[in-house]
Amino acid sequence: MKPASRIPHASAAATFIEDNERTSWHDASLWHVRKKRDASAHGLPEWEALRQLASDIKDHTLSQLDTYLEEFEQSATANGVQVHWAATAEDHNRIVHQILAQKRIDAIVKSKSMLTEECGLNPYLEARGIEVVDTDLGERIIQLLEQPPSHIVMPAIHLRKEEIGQLFHERLGTEAGSSDPQYLTEAARQHLRAKFLEGTAAVTGVNFAVAETGTVTVCTNEGNADMGVHLAEVQIHCMGIEKVIPRWEDLGVFTRLLARSATGQPITIYTSHHHAPRPGREMHVILVDNGRSEHLGREDFRNALKCIRCGACMNTCPVYRRSGGHSYGSVIPGPIGSILTPGFDLESSHDLPFASTLCGSCSDVCPVKIDIHEQLYKWRQVASEAGYLPLSKRLSMRVGSWLLARGQRLRVGGALARWMMRTLPKSMFYNSLNTWSNSRDLPDAPETSFRAWYKSNRSNA
Amino acid sequence: MTVSLFIPCYVDQFFPEVGVATLQVLERLGCTVDFDPRQSCCGQPMANSGAEQAALPVYRNFIDVFAEADYIVCPSGSCVHHIREHYDILGRSAQGDRVRSKTYELCEFIVDILGNPLLEGSLNARVGLHQSCHGLRGLRLASDSERNETPFDKVRTVLRGIKGLTYVELSREDECCGFGGTFAVAQEALSVRMGKDRLADHMANGANVIASADMSCLMHLGGLAKRENLGIEFMHVAQLLTAANPTFNHAGESRQHLDTAV
Amino acid sequence: MHLKHPFVLGTKAIAPMRKKILADVRANKPAPLPQPQLPTARLVELDAEARLAENAAKSKSKVLRLAVDDSLGQVISTLYPKEQSIGVGEEMSELSDATTKRITAETSVAELADVHLAVLRAELAVIENGACWVSESAMGHRGLPFACEHLALLVPRRQLVETMHEAYAQVTPNRQNFGVFIAGPSKTADIEQSLVIGAQGPRSLTIILTE
Numbered sequence: 001m002k003p004a005s006r007i008p009h010a011s012a013a014a015t016f017i018e019d020n021e022r023t024s025w026h027d028a029s030l031w032h033v034r035k036k037r038d039a040s041a042h043g044l045p046e047w048e049a050l051r052q053l054a055s056d057i058k059d060h061t062l063s064q065l066d067t068y069l070e071e072f073e074q075s076a077t078a079n080g081v082q083v084h085w086a087a088t089a090e091d092h093n094r095i096v097h098q099i100l101a102q103k104r105i106d107a108i109v110k111s112k113s114m115l116t117e118e119c120g121l122n123p124y125l126e127a128r129g130i131e132v133v134d135t136d137l138g139e140r141i142i143q144l145l146e147q148p149p150s151h152i153v154m155p156a157i158h159l160r161k162e163e164i165g166q167l168f169h170e171r172l173g174t175e176a177g178s179s180d181p182q183y184l185t186e187a188a189r190q191h192l193r194a195k196f197l198e199g200t201a202a203v204t205g206v207n208f209a210v211a212e213t214g215t216v217t218v219c220t221n222e223g224n225a226d227m228g229v230h231l232a233e234v235q236i237h238c239m240g241i242e243k244v245i246p247r248w249e250d251l252g253v254f255t256r257l258l259a260r261s262a263t264g265q266p267i268t269i270y271t272s273h274h275h276a277p278r279p280g281r282e283m284h285v286i287l288v289d290n291g292r293s294e295h296l297g298r299e300d301f302r303n304a305l306k307c308i309r310c311g312a313c314m315n316t317c318p319v320y321r322r323s324g325g326h327s328y329g330s331v332i333p334g335p336i337g338s339i340l341t342p343g344f345d346l347e348s349s350h351d352l353p354f355a356s357t358l359c360g361s362c363s364d365v366c367p368v369k370i371d372i373h374e375q376l377y378k379w380r381q382v383a384s385e386a387g388y389l390p391l392s393k394r395l396s397m398r399v400g401s402w403l404l405a406r407g408q409r410l411r412v413g414g415a416l417a418r419w420m421m422r423t424l425p426k427s428m429f430y431n432s433l434n435t436w437s438n439s440r441d442l443p444d445a446p447e448t449s450f451r452a453w454y455k456s457n458r459s460n461a
Numbered sequence: 462m463t464v465s466l467f468i469p470c471y472v473d474q475f476f477p478e479v480g481v482a483t484l485q486v487l488e489r490l491g492c493t494v495d496f497d498p499r500q501s502c503c504g505q506p507m508a509n510s511g512a513e514q515a516a517l518p519v520y521r522n523f524i525d526v527f528a529e530a531d532y533i534v535c536p537s538g539s540c541v542h543h544i545r546e547h548y549d550i551l552g553r554s555a556q557g558d559r560v561r562s563k564t565y566e567l568c569e570f571i572v573d574i575l576g577n578p579l580l581e582g583s584l585n586a587r588v589g590l591h592q593s594c595h596g597l598r599g600l601r602l603a604s605d606s607e608r609n610e611t612p613f614d615k616v617r618t619v620l621r622g623i624k625g626l627t628y629v630e631l632s633r634e635d636e637c638c639g640f641g642g643t644f645a646v647a648q649e650a651l652s653v654r655m656g657k658d659r660l661a662d663h664m665a666n667g668a669n670v671i672a673s674a675d676m677s678c679l680m681h682l683g684g685l686a687k688r689e690n691l692g693i694e695f696m697h698v699a700q701l702l703t704a705a706n707p708t709f710n711h712a713g714e715s716r717q718h719l720d721t722a723v
Numbered sequence: 724m725h726l727k728h729p730f731v732l733g734t735k736a737i738a739p740m741r742k743k744i745l746a747d748v749r750a751n752k753p754a755p756l757p758q759p760q761l762p763t764a765r766l767v768e769l770d771a772e773a774r775l776a777e778n779a780a781k782s783k784s785k786v787l788r789l790a791v792d793d794s795l796g797q798v799i800s801t802l803y804p805k806e807q808s809i810g811v812g813e814e815m816s817e818l819s820d821a822t823t824k825r826i827t828a829e830t831s832v833a834e835l836a837d838v839h840l841a842v843l844r845a846e847l848a849v850i851e852n853g854a855c856w857v858s859e860s861a862m863g864h865r866g867l868p869f870a871c872e873h874l875a876l877l878v879p880r881r882q883l884v885e886t887m888h889e890a891y892a893q894v895t896p897n898r899q900n901f902g903v904f905i906a907g908p909s910k911t912a913d914i915e916q917s918l919v920i921g922a923q924g925p926r927s928l929t930i931i932l933t934e
Contacts, residue, residue, distance in 0.1 A: 018650075087740045091740060154913065156913050181917035226924070230866035249892060266782075269782060269909060270903055272903045273903065275897070275899060275901065278828065293747035356641070359598065361605075364607035377508075404506075414470075444475070451468070458484070
């Protein structure tokens with residue numbers, strides 16, 4: 001699913017920030033989640049060793065990905081699961097549709113899956129007359145609002161409870177003006193329970209797929225994935241090929257890291273392990289490539305495939321917190337989105353690696369030690385070489401580079417600039433053409449540079 | 462020990478007093494300090510904008526200028542991080558590798574190479590210490606709030622001899638100031654908002670001086686503070702050291718006298 | 724085991740995609756990197772039950788001890804006096820009366836939805852996070868632990884382990900079965916980060932440590 005034409009992140013962020021109070025609220029909400037992660041991480045003495053272990057398992061897996069995918073297929077098939085391979089998003093959607101069409105299913109429940117979001121499954125099925133109900137509370141809220149998720153773990157984090165209260169009043173018949181989360185959640189519970197009890201087909205994502213045993217592991221707090229799957233005739237689990245892990249015991253590492261990184265809780269309420277369909281029913285797993293094998297070949301960027309979709313990078317990112325997920329215009333926003341999306345579609349996302357100060361906080365919270373901020377830097381070079389830097393920028397870089405390649409040039413150019421700043425009217429430098437000056441004073445322009453001072457006071461020349 | 466100073470281009474031109482303070486501190490610590498006027502810039506502004514290739518002549522100038530240096534010391538974590546981490550596109554060379562490995566940020570040089578001497582002084586200041594991201598997470602000058610590691614801080618270590626200096630406790634101890642190089646203008650709204658949030662944190666916790674080992678952060682925060690008339694002072698770590706000890710300000714070299722030096 | 728014939732899309736269409744994906748992965752994968760050694764298992768340390776209770780409380784679960792001469796039936800009716808319909812997933816001699824229903828894979832969805840309290844056996848509990856492993860054989864119907872209004876899990880007190888590493892070492896995956904770690908009542912914080920218990924699944928979890 002590609003956004004047709006995006007507003008550049010800088011503009012979207014500027015718009016978001018105009019609402020000062022809302023920005024403070026959004027920033028504080030996400031910072032709070034970051035702090036909960038910190039408390040959890042600092043409470044486990046072996047935290048950094050665990051991160052390294054997870055990183056190493058993922059590195060190893062990617063280096064043998066074909067073998068592990070084949071092993072998973074073999075294990076799952078032996079358990080009675082039907083394993084499908086989808087080269088593209090379109091293939092994935094077709095496969096899901098045909099599984100449903102074969103059983104004449106016209107309504108499904110779906111639990112959280114960024115992969116299905118990536119493939120645009122919902123609109124695909126709806127266009128073919130299949131009702132899709134997203135059952136994760138946050139996902140259901142944004143589904144009713146016809147918005148994309150703004151965060152991969154907390155899809156409705158950008159919404160105030162009053163807005164949700166208004167939505168539920170209109171769509172679920174709750175009391176007007178009521179915004180109590182308990183009351184609203186109860187209403188959603190009853191509404192979604194009815195859908196689960198219809199029990200035809202359930203689609204879920206996959207947190208980890210174990211090659212050794214064919215286990216499909218799904219982690220939730222609400223239990224909605226299980227409510228859907230265990231009451232359904234057909235269960236379909238959709239995953240990117242990078243979600244496979246080698247052994248059952250590797251789950252010990254990832255289940256200790258995932259929830260702590262995502263929300264600070266020691267584990268999700270439910271960690272479900274699906275192996276085989278219920279007697280008389282069907283279980284399907286769809287392995288999706290959709291650009292991942294290509295990304296695997298990118299030496300500088302393949303590490304992004306280690307991602308376990310915890311969202312910690314979003315929670316810590318000072319830019320994400322103050323601009324919101326929607327300002328990225330990509331399926332996956334935030335730091336990880338800014339290094340994955342350009343591999344997928346550079347044309348529509350070339351500005352995302354620049355939506356960052358390269359502060360490095362993301363890399364230090366990533367449970368699998370993806371070098372996110374280094375990849376952001378490298379994508380900038382790729383974007384520039386592909387011709388995405390505007391002409392004015394390219395020219396100023398050339399000029400800057402010439403000027404700064406010799407001490408002599410810096411000396412002369414710098415002295416001239418300072419002279420102009422001291423001599424010419426202030427309005428030459430404090431105007432709308434000089435963006436810096438909108439909210440910040442320029443530094444004072446001293447008469448003597450350091451190099452001039454050194455020459456006068458220290459050098460023997 | 463001979464130390465070759467590398468002064469960031471914008472510090473050379475706009476904050477020369479930081480360069481002077483850096484030199485004075487190193488001399489006080491017994492180093493013979495030189496400054497090669499052929500030096501220019503580390504190339505980071507271009508590279509961070511994506512124009513790494515355009516910055517190559519700037520990189521080469523750095524390597525050439527400092528080819529014979531024993532130690533290259535720079536009062537900027539940002540420049541040093543760039544030189545050590547991003548000059549690999551020059552390709553490996555004995556000279557290049559050597560120069561890069563000899564390039565140090567000021568605080569890490571004092572702590573790790575000079576044997577962590579005590580720099581005594583006294584300065585009454587409530588300091589909000591701003592850990593620049595490149596220094597902190599790039600050069601690991603201190604433990605950050607993200608990782609679970611034994612706390613350490615080379616910046617505070619360098620400043621430990623200053624009596625009367627207290628640190629304010631910030632609500633977010635190491636969040637980015639929002640400068641980010643060209644981000645400061647390309648994403649102006651975000652940059653300003655991030656900077657204002659940092660300033661608010663320092664002010665709310667009673668800082669009267671915001672100090673850092675990186676002038677770029679201070680230039681950004683200082684510019685915002687000045688526009689808002691916040692009345693807060695901004696000092697580089699080297700300036701804290703020289704301000705704390707009057708013997709640093711010998712004739713002709715004090716901050717106040719800088720502009721009249723011949 | 725019910726294996727459906729590969730459906731409409733057909734092996735003809737699937738096989739080339741499978742082949743292509745694997746070929747692309749093979750062509751692009753990096754040089755082999757070693758599989759790391761996982762940490763050795765930890766023995767259970769002191770104050771296991773107290774620590775379990777502390778961590779379980781973080782997920783809003785309650786932990787109680789069932790002494791040898793306590794009757795499970797009495798404990799249950801003290802905890803859940805209002806609950807009329809109790810569902811169990813396997814034979815439980817301690818709880819057999821008119822109100823206790825034996826739930827099986829054949830139980831209808833409507834009957835399942837009617838269960839107020841499900842009492843199930845768990846194989847172990849993890850001290851670091853309060854999670855209990857429940858395997859399908861204890862559930863009767865896979866949906867029972869999720870569809871009930873309240874859940875009580877019986878955990879043998881000598882089956883406590885320190886972390887998930889030890890838990891996964893102890894649980895052998897039954898590849899015909901479903902298994903789940905349950906760490907608390909169902910919850911969400913999707914509305915302005917306000918914690919709400921009983922989001923979609925059970926509204927409470929009580930872990931009962933048995934002899």
